[in-house]
Amino acid sequence: MGRYVVRRLLQMIPVFIGTTFLIYYMVYQLGGDPISAMFGDKGADPVFVRLKREEFHLNDPLIVQYWYYITDLLQGNFGTSFNGRPVAEELKRAFPVSIRLAMIAFAIEVVIGVGLGLLSGLRRGKLADTMVLAGTLVVISIPVFVLGTVAQFWLGSEWGIFEATASVGDPTWSQLVLPGLVLGSLSLAFVARLTRTSVAENMRADYVRTATAKGLPRRRVVTRHLLRNSLIPVVTFLGADLGALMAGAIVTEGIFNVDGVGRLIYLAVTKHESSTVVGAVAALVMIYLVMNLIVDLLYAVLDPRIRYA
């Protein structure tokens, strides 16, 4: 077990370097001059541009630039953006917002997704099952920007059930409920369908029949025996999804004006702020990798037949 964790942690190093380089390269390839971009249409003083380009090593080859970047990063220095603000500070401000949003989305998808999946799995072929299947299909088919704006308009503005937009800077939990619902809806649909299939399959399992034959109350048969086994594949999906929820919030954060990582990355890309983009993505990659490791370890807790070597 200990050796397994160490090996997995070591495996993260090449993955980390690979992804950060890839992102770095892509932002580099975007072209355009970040210094000129700071001045918009006005045009910049050429002397100032030259000095700034030297300060940020922009005239060096890509690999040298990356080297400067990664050595700084490993010392905990995320660098400064071109307008002079430290990237670390931007991340420190944006990440808590996105984490909060992801937590809300995650909670919604786990509770409602597993709940609906269990309901429809237990009543396969009945009305409730058909409704869940149809409902999740609708959610899966609608693009998030449509779902987001429609939800914002009706649930937020017209009916006023939820708050329609978040305030800039530090949004409150209640402001994040609607964006969380939109963000989690797609995964919710997947979780519901995955749970449904898994529950329906395990319902016919011999050990569920044994549990019934032992005279256990139906509730206990379902929650203790059926659900625990059925959730094993669902947990895998949820773990991978937790990372994706944080990274994939660009559209949702845009619609609801949430000042999180997604929005930070979006703005940084439009402004060619390579250090911000790469810094944010590097942090996301780390979160993703750690989440994956935790899921794999959780797997062994859920299913004692799995042993790590």
Next chain:
Amino acid sequence: MTTIDTKKKPEGSGSAGAAPLLEVDNLHVEFRTREGVAKAINGVSYDVSAGETLAVLGESGSGKSVTAQTIMGILDMPPGHITGGEIRFHGKDMLKMSKEERRKIRGQKISMIFQDALSALNPVYSVGFQLAEMFTVHRGMSRKNAKLKAIELMDQVRIPAAKDRVDDYPHQFSGGMRQRIMIAMALALDPELIIADEPTTALDVTVQAQVMDLLAELQRERNMGLILITHDLGVVADVADKIAVMYAGRIVEQAPVRELYRQPTHPYTKGLLESIPRLDHKGRELYAIKGLPPNLMRIPSGCAFNPRCPYAQDICRSDVPPLHRISAGRGSACHFWETVMEGEVRG
């Protein structure tokens, strides 16, 4: 359609005179599927008394397991439908009881041992947890005491080092040990009746005998009723008091164990006995009943066995034979049972 004689009163073997613990009376079960209706059980009646062992013998698809599942109340419904009959436990029809009443019988009064312990035990819980669950749920015992009871049970079914193994998971045990855990689980709350559905089929031959002996011994000690479902004639001979032979959802022959082996009265039973390999017949070709068991969606008219039966006449293709009473506790559902009875059992 004619049904078999259900007036037959239980007599003879077992604890004589006492009212039977469990009576299955003219039970009918069918499975309604998209492909059609499969008539799995077509009027089965049998009974078991305390301390008695009834062996239910038959090929797969004969309805022996479905009968057991119906008794336990663990039949998948739908597609299963009980279309007739009664199952009386202490004289009370269980099919008319509420779900909650039936649940309280399961595990406490009637318990079941399944064929494949590896799939029948929950893979994600320790065997100790699964045994202890009986006590925490049904007896409201604390987890700690329930675990002690679990260890005690494991000792009783002779699992070595029970104390160290109580926290192990099913996959960490051998097949024989796993089946012992199934037995322990079935015995946990001192039930009056145990239904063992092919308890030794999944085991090695050497282990089969040990597990069967253990089961028989525990049954004798506790004076429980035992319904032993099997297709293995060898297992039956040693432990059963009486036998019910099933074919296509009916009982075709019922008899005390010795009489059935000595003098079968149904061609199917006779065929089964003749197909047992025997040492003194080494080198000879094995006898096999020709043909295949019928498709339960298209059971042949008349006697279901007629297409495979060497004795078949016209009447067998038109009339379903009732279960003729031959003597106390003995019956045969064959029009020509007397002819069959007189014939020698070839080996």
